[in-house]
Amino acid sequence: MAGSLFYKIFPVFARRGKTDLSIPLSFSLNDDAIDQLRSEVLDRVLQQSPEKKSFILGVTSCEYGEGAYQTALRLAHSFTQIREHVLLIDLDFRSAQISRAVFSSKPESSLNDVLASENTVLMLETVSAAVYSFENTSLEVLPAVKVAGNPSGLLEAVFDSALLEKLSEYYDVIVCALPPAGIYADASMATRDIDGIIFTVRENYTKREMIDNVFTQSRILKEKALGFMYYSAV
Amino acid sequence: MIQKHSVSYINMHAILKSCKRNIAFILLAIILCTVAIYAYYSVTHVLKHEYVVEFNYTVLPVNGSTQSGRLSNMDVTASQTLGMLYQNLYSDSVYTDRILERIGINVANNPNNVSIYSYETGSPNVFKMHVSSNSGNLTKMILEAVVDDMQTSPGLPPGSMVVFCEDVHEIDMMETGMGSLKKYVAVGILLGVFLSCVLLALKVVTRCAITEPAVLTALSNLPVLAQKRVPLQRIER
Numbered sequence: 358m359a360g361s362l363f364y365k366i367f368p369v370f371a372r373r374g375k376t377d378l379s380i381p382l383s384f385s386l387n388d389d390a391i392d393q394l395r396s397e398v399l400d401r402v403l404q405q406s407p408e409k410k411s412f413i414l415g416v417t418s419c420e421y422g423e424g425a426y427q428t429a430l431r432l433a434h435s436f437t438q439i440r441e442h443v444l445l446i447d448l449d450f451r452s453a454q455i456s457r458a459v460f461s462s463k464p465e466s467s468l469n470d471v472l473a474s475e476n477t478v479l480m481l482e483t484v485s486a487a488v489y490s491f492e493n494t495s496l497e498v499l500p501a502v503k504v505a506g507n508p509s510g511l512l513e514a515v516f517d518s519a520l521l522e523k524l525s526e527y528y529d530v531i532v533c534a535l536p537p538a539g540i541y542a543d544a545s546m547a548t549r550d551i552d553g554i555i556f557t558v559r560e561n562y563t564k565r566e567m568i569d570n571v572f573t574q575s576r577i578l579k580e581k582a583l584g585f586m587y588y589s590a591v
Numbered sequence: 592m593i594q595k596h597s598v599s600y601i602n603m604h605a606i607l608k609s610c611k612r613n614i615a616f617i618l619l620a621i622i623l624c625t626v627a628i629y630a631y632y633s634v635t636h637v638l639k640h641e642y643v644v645e646f647n648y649t650v651l652p653v654n655g656s657t658q659s660g661r662l663s664n665m666d667v668t669a670s671q672t673l674g675m676l677y678q679n680l681y682s683d684s685v686y687t688d689r690i691l692e693r694i695g696i697n698v699a700n701n702p703n704n705v706s707i708y709s710y711e712t713g714s715p716n717v718f719k720m721h722v723s724s725n726s727g728n729l730t731k732m733i734l735e736a737v738v739d740d741m742q743t744s745p746g747l748p749p750g751s752m753v754v755f756c757e758d759v760h761e762i763d764m765m766e767t768g769m770g771s772l773k774k775y776v777a778v779g780i781l782l783g784v785f786l787s788c789v790l791l792a793l794k795v796v797t798r799c800a801i802t803e804p805a806v807l808t809a810l811s812n813l814p815v816l817a818q819k820r821v822p823l824q825r826i827e828r
Contacts, residue, residue, distance in 0.1 A: 390819035397816040424821075555816065558807055561612065561800045568801070568810050584816035587804050 388431060394555070394586055395435040401583045402553050413521055413531045415448075415547055415554040415581075419539030419567040423559040426454035428586050429534040432555070437495045440529035444488065447501040448515065448547060449536040450508035456500035464489070468501040472514045480518060497528075512543050521550045538578060539567040545575040553583040560589040608802050613791060620787050627780035694736050696729075705733060 402412050416429035426449070433445040447455035447468065456464060466487040474480040488497050504511060515521065525531055533551065538544035548554065558568070572579045610617065687707045691697075696705075705724045720737060724730045801807050804815040 388819070390817045394817035397814075556813075558801055561608075561802060563801045565801060565806065565810055568807065572811050579811070579813075582811075582813050584814040585804070585807055585811075587807065587815045587818040589818060589820050 388435070390586075391428070391431045391435045392438075394428075395432060395439075398432075398553060398555060398583055399439075405552070409552070411525045411529045411531070412552040413525055413533065413550060414583075415533045415535045415544065415551040416557065416586075417535035417538045417544045417554060418557045418559075419563050419571055420537045421452070421540070423537075423557045423563055424586075424588050425537070425557045426458065426534050428555065428557045429532050430455060430458070433498075433530070433532040434494060434496050436530040436532070441495060442497075442528045443495065443530045443532070444497050444499060444524060444528040446499045446521075446524075446531060446533045448512060448533045448543075450501050450504045450511050451536050451541065451543075453501045453503040455498065455534050456502065459489075459498060460500060463502060464500045468499050468515070469504065469511065471499075471520070472511055472518070477518065477523075480520065481523065484520070484524070509541075509543055509546070512546055516546065516549050519550075538571045538575070542575075545578050548575075548577045548581045551581060554578065554581045555583055555586055557586045557588065560587070616787075616791060620784055620791070623780060624784045624788075627777060627784055690733055690736050690740065693740065694732050705729070707733065707737065 398414060402409070402414070406412075414432070416425050416432065418425035429445060433443050436443045445455065447453055449455070450469070456467065464487075466483065468487060471480055471483045471487050474483050484499070488499050490497050521531060521533075533547065535547055535554070536543040538556070544554070556568075556571075572582075687705060690707060691705060705722075707720065707722050709720045711719075720741075722730055722734045722737060724733065804818060807813075807815060
């Protein structure tokens, strides 16, 4: 009782529970463009493998500032309208944009803790603690915590441990927010287990040279690329 | 299928669009540039160094006789006072060239806008010489040369009093704080505007950002799945 009163007075000290997340975007998540993106993505993924019941998508951009994490968040939310179990994973250990946007403080448990587990059994147990649900939607999120230095090893561990494969047994759609492909090679590493990658592009911001470089340097990234989400500025 | 190579990196459409987006910046740069150029020339004008020398030639004959060698070539009429004669003589460009030669400056190009002229005053026996240039040191050197020339000149008999008045008008803005400030502000604005223009040009020409979905498709052979128009500030990281 005293504790809850304390947290009411000082909400900043309140520990984020599993069901008290709220989507912190200033605009509506119900977006026609994102719904269109969802249906286009769905068409393309199902075209590639019609028998597939669950699929893993990646959202990335050439550099920061092109709206990749918002697209990932809104796309994942959009998938909740047609699929029951949707998971959004923050795989950007360099900036942890999703986690910073969704959580007001450092999450109690995160993907970093999951990867620190010694074996697969422990890993799956930790995952259940690290997955958070949103209040009004069926969307769930697996946050990451920003790591200093070069976190490529962590990302590699995600794919070496076949974590995404195991999660896809339960979730219908998994949307991964990836680090910018134009700056880091992490997105290329992630293509192994991902069925399709969506690139976000911002008009008058994204450089042509960067796009060119991304697809020239990583052939596998281009093979997995489904297309672009194009943000034109008003 | 559109080939990747068909999209040029120098896209006039992109450049024009970028210029249109930065029209306020370009206009501001033009206005600042105009102001800076105006300020620069204003300051240059202010930076002129002027000195006035007074010569008292009361001991000289006032009837226009051609006693001195230097005056021998002049056509002195009866109606012409000696003051007027001196005024004509020392306002001549030939005289300026002679003074410049005397201090070792090439007269072919007059880089510092050296100007020497004389004029009469209210007193019938006094005329003044005005020396100005863009350089303070040069003006002093010219002034000394003029005084030396006048004193050693056979046209000025011994006993003529030379009154040397320096900075009578206090126009030597170079040595005052205000003059330096104006100069540095003007030069700073000029440099700033120039650099801004260069940066803008580099940004417009070299950035070559994506300006339309068709360019994107042509570059990558990938479709634009969806398009959304959003205010710039809402596209965050």
